[in-house]
Amino acid sequence: MAFNSRPNLRQIATELGLSVTTVSRALKDGPEVRPDTIQRVKAAANAAGYVPNLHGRALRMGLTRTLTAILPMETRDYLSDIAKLPLIEGMTLAARERGFNLSVFSTTPEEDPQENLSTLIQTGGSDGIIITRMVSEDPRIPFLLERKIPFIAFGRSGSALDYSFVDVDNEGIAFEATQMLIARGCRRVALQLLSRDDQYSAARMRGYIKATEQAGLPIDLQLVGQEDFTMEASEGWISRLLDLPDPPTGLVCANELGLLGALSATRRKGLAVGRDFHIVVRDSTHICRYLSVPLAAHTVDMVVVGRSLVEGLIQQITEPEAPRMQHVIEGKIEIIASL
Amino acid sequence: MAFNSRPNLRQIATELGLSVTTVSRALKDGPEVRPDTIQRVKAAANAAGYVPNLHGRALRMGLTRTLTAILPMETRDYLSDIAKLPLIEGMTLAARERGFNLSVFSTTPEEDPQENLSTLIQTGGSDGIIITRMVSEDPRIPFLLERKIPFIAFGRSGSALDYSFVDVDNEGIAFEATQMLIARGCRRVALQLLSRDDQYSAARMRGYIKATEQAGLPIDLQLVGQEDFTMEASEGWISRLLDLPDPPTGLVCANELGLLGALSATRRKGLAVGRDFHIVVRDSTHICRYLSVPLAAHTVDMVVVGRSLVEGLIQQITEPEAPRMQHVIEGKIEIIASL
DNA sequence: TTTGCCAATCGTAACGTTACGATTGCCAGC
DNA sequence: GCTGGCAATCGTAACGTTACGATTGGCAAA
Numbered sequence: 001m002a003f004n005s006r007p008n009l010r011q012i013a014t015e016l017g018l019s020v021t022t023v024s025r026a027l028k029d030g031p032e033v034r035p036d037t038i039q040r041v042k043a044a045a046n047a048a049g050y051v052p053n054l055h056g057r058a059l060r061m062g063l064t065r066t067l068t069a070i071l072p073m074e075t076r077d078y079l080s081d082i083a084k085l086p087l088i089e090g091m092t093l094a095a096r097e098r099g100f101n102l103s104v105f106s107t108t109p110e111e112d113p114q115e116n117l118s119t120l121i122q123t124g125g126s127d128g129i130i131i132t133r134m135v136s137e138d139p140r141i142p143f144l145l146e147r148k149i150p151f152i153a154f155g156r157s158g159s160a161l162d163y164s165f166v167d168v169d170n171e172g173i174a175f176e177a178t179q180m181l182i183a184r185g186c187r188r189v190a191l192q193l194l195s196r197d198d199q200y201s202a203a204r205m206r207g208y209i210k211a212t213e214q215a216g217l218p219i220d221l222q223l224v225g226q227e228d229f230t231m232e233a234s235e236g237w238i239s240r241l242l243d244l245p246d247p248p249t250g251l252v253c254a255n256e257l258g259l260l261g262a263l264s265a266t267r268r269k270g271l272a273v274g275r276d277f278h279i280v281v282r283d284s285t286h287i288c289r290y291l292s293v294p295l296a297a298h299t300v301d302m303v304v305v306g307r308s309l310v311e312g313l314i315q316q317i318t319e320p321e322a323p324r325m326q327h328v329i330e331g332k333i334e335i336i337a338s339l
Numbered sequence: 340m341a342f343n344s345r346p347n348l349r350q351i352a353t354e355l356g357l358s359v360t361t362v363s364r365a366l367k368d369g370p371e372v373r374p375d376t377i378q379r380v381k382a383a384a385n386a387a388g389y390v391p392n393l394h395g396r397a398l399r400m401g402l403t404r405t406l407t408a409i410l411p412m413e414t415r416d417y418l419s420d421i422a423k424l425p426l427i428e429g430m431t432l433a434a435r436e437r438g439f440n441l442s443v444f445s446t447t448p449e450e451d452p453q454e455n456l457s458t459l460i461q462t463g464g465s466d467g468i469i470i471t472r473m474v475s476e477d478p479r480i481p482f483l484l485e486r487k488i489p490f491i492a493f494g495r496s497g498s499a500l501d502y503s504f505v506d507v508d509n510e511g512i513a514f515e516a517t518q519m520l521i522a523r524g525c526r527r528v529a530l531q532l533l534s535r536d537d538q539y540s541a542a543r544m545r546g547y548i549k550a551t552e553q554a555g556l557p558i559d560l561q562l563v564g565q566e567d568f569t570m571e572a573s574e575g576w577i578s579r580l581l582d583l584p585d586p587p588t589g590l591v592c593a594n595e596l597g598l599l600g601a602l603s604a605t606r607r608k609g610l611a612v613g614r615d616f617h618i619v620v621r622d623s624t625h626i627c628r629y630l631s632v633p634l635a636a637h638t639v640d641m642v643v644v645g646r647s648l649v650e651g652l653i654q655q656i657t658e659p660e661a662p663r664m665q666h667v668i669e670g671k672i673e674i675i676a677s678l
Numbered sequence: 679t680t681t682g683c684c685a686a687t688c689g690t691a692a693c694g695t696t697a698c699g700a701t702t703g704c705c706a707g708c
Numbered sequence: 709g710c711t712g713g714c715a716a717t718c719g720t721a722a723c724g725t726t727a728c729g730a731t732t733g734g735c736a737a738a
Contacts, residue, residue, distance in 0.1 A: 008694055019718045024696060034716060055403070056694030058394040059723045066442070071427075078424045078624040085417045085424065088410075092445040103405070104443045106431035231629060260629045285417040290570060290599045347724055358688045363726060373686060395724030398693045 007048040008056075016044055027052075067095055067313055068103040068120060069130040072113070077230075079256055083284035083302050087154075090306020091130070098314050100127075114139060128313045130154065134165075136198035152313040152325065154305065158199050164316055164324040166308045170200055173298045173331045174207030177252045177280040180296060180333060182215045184278050186250030190241050192234065192258045193226035201226055208252065223248050234261025242269050253281040256288065263293060280333070288336055300331040346387040347395075355383055366391075406434055406652055407442040407459060408469040411452070416569075418595055422623035422641050426493075429645020430469070437653050439466075453478060467652045469493065473504075475537035491652040491664065493644065497538050503655055503663040505647045509539055512637045512670045513546030516591045516619035519635060519672060521554045523617050525589030529580055531573065531597045532565035540565055547591065562587050573600025581608050592620040598627060598634075619672070627675055639670040 013023045018041065026033045026041035033041075044050075058064045069091055074080045088104065095102045103126060107116050113133075117140055120129065127150065131140055134155035141161055144151045152164040174191070181189045191208045193201040205224070212219055222244070225237045234257060241248055242265065253259045259281040263273065271277045274294025281288050283297040312325030352362045357380065365372045365380035372380075383389075397403050408430055413419045427443065434441045442465060446455050452472075456479055459468065466489065470479055473494035480500055483490045491503040513530070520528045530547045532540040544563070551558055561583070564576045573596060580587055581604065592598045598620040602612065610616045613633025620627050622636040651664030 009696095010694080020694090021696080021698095021719075022717055025717090028696095032716065037716080053398075053694050055394045055397040056723090057696075059392075059398055059693090059725090060695045060697085062723075064394070068440075073424065073428050078421055079626055079629070081424050082417055082421050085412065085420050088427075088443060089412050089445045089447075092443055093447075096444075101407075101442050101444075103440050104427060104431055105435075105440075106428045108428075108432075257629075264631065287418055290418070290596075292603065348726095349724080359724090360689075360726085360728095361687055364687090367726095371686065376686080392724050395693090396726075398695090398723090399725045399727085401693075 007050045064127045066101045068126040070105045072107045086302035087306040090303035094307035094310035150316045166327045170203035171207040174204035175211045178211035181250035188248040189250040190223040190248040192254040231257045231261040234258045235265045238262045238265040250278040294337045298331045346389045403466045405440045407465040409444045425641035426645040429642035433646035433649035489655045505666045509542035510546040513543035514550045517550035520589035527587040528589040529562040529587040531593040570600045573597040574604045577601045577604040589617040633676045637670045
């Protein structure tokens with residue numbers, strides 16, 4: 001179907017003088033069909049350009065071979081969304097390899113995520129859902145579990161429920177980042193958190209505290225900021241910290257926007273980043289390479305994350321009884337430009 | 340289908356003591372059904388949470404209500420791909436409004452586009468295709484036209500064939516950009532073109548020449564560079580131009596990477612951008628806002644482009660005889676940060 | 679009462695696939 | 709020659725939907 005009238009099983013069957021059943025079985029190497037018949041059928045199917053009709057198959061088998069990823073866009077600024085590109089790439093590549101299609105369902109922040117989910121489920125035509133941007137005790141998790149809809153989450157929700165997820169090791173990332181700054185001589189390190197994502201922030205906070213305590217340094221909650229950091233908000237926040245009597249000399253940034261705000265603030269104070277002030281940024285796509293500023297970045301391969309999400313979801317669809325994938329992906333620190 | 344067993348027409352029909360046919364017709368306000376029956380059916384369908392099964396319908400009607408967008412990723416650098424995010428957003432939103440799903444087919448540059456197209460067509464399950472990154476005399480156009488596969492292209496191919504496309508007014512953009520630089524006093528303006536896309540480059544070249552000639556200035560082809568500009572390549576190219584005895588004082592950039600290279604080169608030469616040297620950049624997502632450099636950007640609303648592509652494609656699918664959409668979208672110049 | 683008409687509803691087939699049980703043909707064993 | 713068993717193949721039904729022609733019932737006209 002879809003575009004033009006493509007050959008179907010019946011056409012191939014009559015062409016070969018076989019039944020539809022035999023052709024169907026032959027194409028999937030059914031043991032009931034004689035090997036030479038299988039060869040004949042495959043040759044004919046190939047010649048005719050036969051490809052199974054997805055809808056016929058889906059109707060019969062209750063399987064769509066389509067996965068749907070729900071991707072909320074920040075809209076305010078696509079720079080914050082750039083990590084979604086390698087994510088999409090990883091997801092579609094992995095899906096293609098397994099014979100699935102990836103449907104993308106982009107949403108705006110104004111829309112209710114729950115609402116969207118219902119719409120999507122009703123629209124049907126998908127074997128499973130990839131949800132992102134998890135929040136603490138995310139209501140979508142019980143919602144989907146109750147309805148027995150296969151799904152996988154990018155990010156943990158902190159709920160005790162048993163569900164599939166792939167997450168980035170935020171605790172490890174924050175730990176290593178803080179440790180690195182301390183090793184460079186920063187005795188007071190600022191930590192930038194995002195307000196919207198509790199789990200993410202909690203994990204980073206744990207890593208930060210662990211590294212600070214391990215170094216025998218005191219924890220000063222003044223140095224931890226958690227808000228919805230735009231570039232301006234980030235600039236204001238770091239400016240205020242730099243005005244403290246005992247200002248921080250290192251910063252663990254939340255994301256690219258946080259970095260840009262911090263750079264702006266340090267420039268204004270006349271601090272040289274990489275000498276007077278050290279920054280570790282979370283960067284999924286090496287944008288910060290282009291800033292020509294000495295800093296370190298903790299990067300995570302989002303293509304791998306995307307692939308992993310798709311694989312976990314497909315596993316859940318094909319083997320519902322298998323244990324859920326719960327995969328935490330490590331990042332790695334890279335020096336973007338040294339002093 | 341899809342996930343769980345949802346109510347179907349038959350269930351609702353037996354529940355109401357009606358036939359499947361009547362229920363089906365009632366749900367689409369068929370004139371053959373009594374108004375109060377329609378009410379009853381709709382109420383029951385609503386209560387049961389009935390939603391038509393896409394595959395049953397697709398099988399019967401030969402329509403998938405799915406569109407597929409083929410998106411080649413640069414991989415080397417997602418920064419060059421960031422415009423795809425608003426594009427995706429526009430496409431999915433418009434598709435959703437019209438009851439279509441958007442399937443994304445991400446490809447890597449190593450893959451053969453033609454090959455990909457065949458795979459995709461064979462996979463089926465799509466009513467139409469959105470192709471991007473058109474090249475001169477793009478072979479995909481006759482390929483798809485021959486097979487009568489509904490498609491729309493983002494970008495023109497320069498071929499004389501009659502097909503649907505949405506394109507950005509590159510000639511107008513280059514014209515306005517050049518004109519603006521000349522108005523700011525630049526008597527020699529450099530133009531940066533990309534090697535991969537002939538149509539794009541040719542259009543920009545036309546706009547550049549038109550503006551230069553209109554101002555009565557000579558055309559110097561030394562100032563026009565066409566290559567695969569990475570940030571480094573761009574920096575090298577503009578550095579060489581600045582070493583000329585009569586260097587340019589203005590630049591029309593190809594994209595974000597070109598801008599970053601140019602900024603790096605001017606910084607090294609000690610030129611103040613916005614005073615000694617003027618830049619107009621093509622920017623689809625306002626990334627350049629974050630550079631805090633005085634420059635002008637020619638922006639195109641990629642959400643609009645995405646919506647337009649989807650609308651053109653759906654039109655072609657639903658009304659095959661209607662004229663093809665051939666839509667050129669204007670950009671607009673914005674001063675990002677003035678001196 | 680019969681006929682004709684129209685509105686309302688129903689039954690059947692078909693889209694292309696796969697699951698499952700039925701059928702065919704062949705050959706060994708008696 | 710008949711039976712049992714097995715390999716190979718076939719036929720039918722079903723998934724949920726819609727198109728199309730058939731059927732029903734009621735009521736007005738003859």
